[in-house]
Amino acid sequence: MTYAAYFESRRDEQLNELSDWLKIPSISALSEHKKDVLTAAQWLADTLKKAGLEHIEIHPTEGHPVVYADYLHAPGKPTVLVYGHYDVQPVDPLNLWTTPPFEPNIRDGKLYARGATDDKGQVFMHIKALEAILKEEGTLPVNIKLCIEGEEEIGSVHLPPFLEAHKDLLVADAVLVSDTALLERGRPAICTGLRGLCSMEVEVTTASTDLHSGTYGGAVPNALHALVSLLSSLHDDKGRIAVDGFYEGVPELSQVMREEFAKQGIDEEKIREGLGLSALYGEEGYTFVERVGARPTLELNGVYGGFQGEGTKTVIPKQAHAKITCRLVGDQNPQHILDAIEAHLQSHIQPGAKVHVRQVEKAFAFNSDPSNAFLQLAADAYGKVYGTRALFTKDGGSIPIMESFSRILKAPVVLMGFGLNDENLHAPDEHFNLENFDKGLLTIVEFLKSAGTAELAAE
Structure with a gap:
């Protein structure tokens, strides 16, 4: 048989x-x-x-x-x-x-x-x-x-x-x-x-309590504002990660590797349409398949804080949170990446706010x-x-x-x-x-x- x-x-x-x-x-x-x-x-x-x-x-x-x-x-x-x-x-x-x-x-x-x-x-x-x-x-x-x-x-x-x-x-x-x-x-x-992986949880804190936005608005730090500003500093306007030392160990894409990626025949327009997007987005100078297969990432997986209920609550929140994961390539060391991101966050935090980081996953x-x-x-x-x-x-x-x-x-x-x-x-x-x-x-x-x-x- x-x-x-x-x-x-x-x-x-x-x-x-x-x-x-x-x-x-x-x-x-x-x-x-x-x-x-x-x-x-x-x-x-x-x-x-x-x-x-x-x-x-x-x-x-x-x-x-x-x-x-x-x-x-x-x-x-x-x-x-x-x-x-x-x-x-x-x-x-x-x-x-x-x-x-x-x-x-x-x-x-x-x-x-x-x-x-x-x-x-x-x-x-x-x-x-x-x-x-x-x-x-x-x-x-x-x-x-x-x-x-x-x-x-x-x-x-x-x-x-x-x-x-x-x-x-x-x-x-x-x-x-x-x-x-x-x-x-x-x-x-x-x-x-x-790709390898590393992750962290970020907490930004300001005052000892949530504050009334009429009494204190415009005069004290807002944890959500501070967090949003902090997270926006992680990438430049060309999609490149702006953390010092992040790209250590990342191999450059050779022409041979780019030809191998091209053989996959990935239709970027089909992907864009299938996802219901007006445009794809990523690090400038790389195709979709190169970005996914051979380049590292830093992604926000969750951002939250302040009032989440129905309607409006005029409050200045004292806490804001974010979850971050990175996909790693080549010889990037996940511990080095986590330490580099944490150093970046500490050096870019707004005056009056504090940032606390909990490092979580690490994989080569x-x-x-x-x-x-x-x-x-x-x-x-x-x-x-x-x-x-x-x-x-x-x-x-x-x-x-x-x-x-x-x-x-x-x-x-x-x-x-x-x-x-x-x-x-x-x-x-x-x-x-x-x-x-x-x-x-x-x-x-x-x-x-x-x-x-x-x-x-x-x-």
């Missing part, structure tokens, strides 16, 4: 099985769902056992557990470590879901549920691909390890220590990850770069070499199934743990995703296009089989 026939004959059964996993509200960010996260981990462990994997263990951490499994019966062949996550994002606002987020529903060739594309659906494909090879051939063409965590959606806080503590257990020749997207339908891509950017043999085999595998070889791209998003895998395990990371960018991950009506579920299964099988026959020396 061909693998295409194998998966077709089991499609309904496998989608029902995936739906059972998607019904579990494994929201790692919310403490009331801690038991659900553990239930999802146990479901995963049970499913790995049924698929034929071995040495399955649920490893506790100080947060949510890591699920490990392996199948190591291919001496002399490479070892591939599959990484993914079984936790999901919160579902708010609930009223914007067409069907309940934890009641999986298939319509128009798409599976709707929280976690359908990010990342349960994509992890599930790896399990089923491995199960298929074991059933059809009795063994695997490479050595396989799986490391599936439950904290990716809250920054993988406890996974780096786990990797450090279990380096011998997790040692591999390549790390295989499906948590990214195709360029568009029918156009596969392998991401060779992810990730980059991989597209000439690596494993990445080339992955591109070929896409080509055989999709009919077009994968392009090598850089993604504007962040998966902080990718840098940790690359650094700690010293193995190339193959970001072999099967999602689409319009599948509402992190938003209401998250879904997974089943066309890519079907093709993804075949692509994973093709990659593993080719990795087992290629001239790749196992370490």
Whole structure:
């Protein structure tokens, strides 16, 4: 039986099985769902056992557990470590879901549920691909390890220590990850770069209490005015970040890199129209895809303070707040960036106001070499199934743990995703296009089989 026939004959059964996993509200960010996260981990462990994997263990951490499994019966062949996550994002606002987020529903060739594309659906494909090879051939063409965590959606806080503590257990020749997207339908891509991340919360304070705007207006500092002025100083009028030292470690875009970005054929006008914008905006001198894939950012994610209720309240607020995140590239150091922004804010605050900063997230950017043999085999595998070889791209998003895998395990990371960018991950009506579920299964099988026959020396 061909693998295409194998998966077709089991499609309904496998989608029902995936739906059972998607019904579990494994929201790692919310403490009331801690038991659900553990239930999802146990479901995963049970499913790995049924698929034929071995040495399955649920490893506790100080947060949510890591699920490990392996199948190591291919001496002399490479070892591939599959990484993914079984936790999901919160579902708010609930009223914007067409069907309940934890009641999986298939319509128009798409599976709707929280976690359908990010990342349960994509992890599930790896399990089923491995199960298929074991059933059809009795063994695997490479050595396989799986490391599936439950904290990716809250920054993988406890996974780096786990990797450090279990380096011998997790040692591999390549790390295989499906948590990214195709360029568009029918156009596969392998991401060779992810931006890093850092974040902070900013509070501006003035008087000891809110003040009457008639009695004090025009004569005392206003926390909102001070904050707005402060935030506007972070960029110049050409979209460039105006913080001293911010661009340290940012590589210049070479002509070769610009040509690679151009190959993606991104239609900026189509993007503008699709977003309902009158114009795109960003750092001057770069295209949309260059800004997203290769340039750092400083974004305001929330600004609030003062009276928020209905009507008017003539008050001078004593406090104002902002949330800031930065996407980082190249060798930018997130701690240096946070310190530089904090120094900028302190030096630009209006007289009479004080600024307080709480530094939060820190993650380095990730980059991989597209000439690596494993990445080339992955591109070929896409080509055989999709009919077009994968392009090598850089993604504007962040998966902080990718840098940790690359650094700690010293193995190339193959970001072999099967999602689409319009599948509402992190938003209401998250879904997974089943066309890519079907093709993804075949692509994973093709990659593993080719990795087992290629001239790749196992370490």
